[in-house]
Amino acid sequence: MAAWRKKNMMMMSMQMMRTTSTSFASFLFRNLEGQRLWVEIAAVLTIIQVGSDLALAFPFKIILDKASCLSGSETGMKMG
Numbered sequence: 001m002a003a004w005r006k007k008n009m010m011m012m013s014m015q016m017m018r019t020t021s022t023s024f025a026s027f028l029f030r031n032l033e034g035q036r037l038w039v040e041i042a043a044v045l046t047i048i049q050v051g052s053d054l055a056l057a058f059p060f061k062i063i064l065d066k067a068s069c070l071s072g073s074e075t076g077m078k079m080g
Contacts, residue, residue: 032039
């Protein structure tokens with residue numbers, strides 16, 4: 001009797017975990033019916049902002065690399 005009860009409890013807990021473990025996206029989809037467009041716009045703008053912040057560093061890197069090569073060759077130092 002105890003083994004059957006233990007198996008039944010384990011099956012019930014597994015079923016409960018399956019039903020309660022929803023992803024964040026499905027939670028938002030269910031609960032933000034009127035604001036889905038705004039959430040999508042905010043996500044797209046966030047991705048664009050992060051991409052532009054990352055791309056902003058590349059011109060500075062190129063300029064600094066060229067400046068360090070010029071200053072190294074003028075003083076006669078070998079850079080690498």
